Amino acid sequence: xLQLVESGGxxxxxxxxxxxxxxxxxxxxxxxxIGWFRQAPGKEREGVSCISxxxxxxxYADSVKGRFTIxxxxxxxxxxxxxxxxxxGDTAVYYCAAKISDYGGCTEGEHDYWGQGTQVTVSx
Numbered sequence: 001x002l003q004l005v006e007s008g009g010x011x012x013x014x015x016x017x018x019x020x021x022x023x024x025x026x027x028x029x030x031x032x033x034i035g036w037f038r039q040a041p042g043k044e045r046e047g048v049s050c051i052s053x054x055x056x057x058x059x060y061a062d063s064v065k066g067r068f069t070i071x072x073x074x075x076x077x078x079x080x081x082x083x084x085x086x087x088x089g090d091t092a093v094y095y096c097a098a099k100i101s102d103y104g105g106c107t108e109g110e111h112d113y114w115g116q117g118t119q120v121t122v123s124x
Contacts (some may be wrong), residue, residue, distance in 0.1 A: 003026050007118060010120070020081040022080070024077045033100075035051075037096075038092035039093050049070040068082065069082040088122050095114055096115045098111060100112065
């Protein structure tokens with residue numbers, strides 16, 4: 001069974017950091033592009049960052065550029081999202097998702113497999 005599991009969320013103060021992990025089971029991530037998405041209360045889910053299967057190509061939403069870094073360790077079958085200088089506006093449930101093709105963009109509809117999400121709360 002193909003499964004993605006996110007971890008690393010929690011409560012952090014403004015200006016703090018968190019590192020989210022997305023671990024795959026039941027399949028190897030080597031051939032999948034991976035995206036991180038988030039959904040805040042009352043808002044639509046939005047693409048935060050995506051990375052190609054090789055890791056050579058990345059995308060960041062304007063709202064997180066310079067603060068978030070996506071990376072992958074195919075040997076560990078895991079993708080990471082390092083989040084620095086967090087603000088209350090980053091509060092959301094964060095999801096990772098996988099798609100088989102490196103083509104296209106960092107959009108929700110293109111991704112086939114989804115994790116259950118991990119809550120990130122930025123508050124003092």
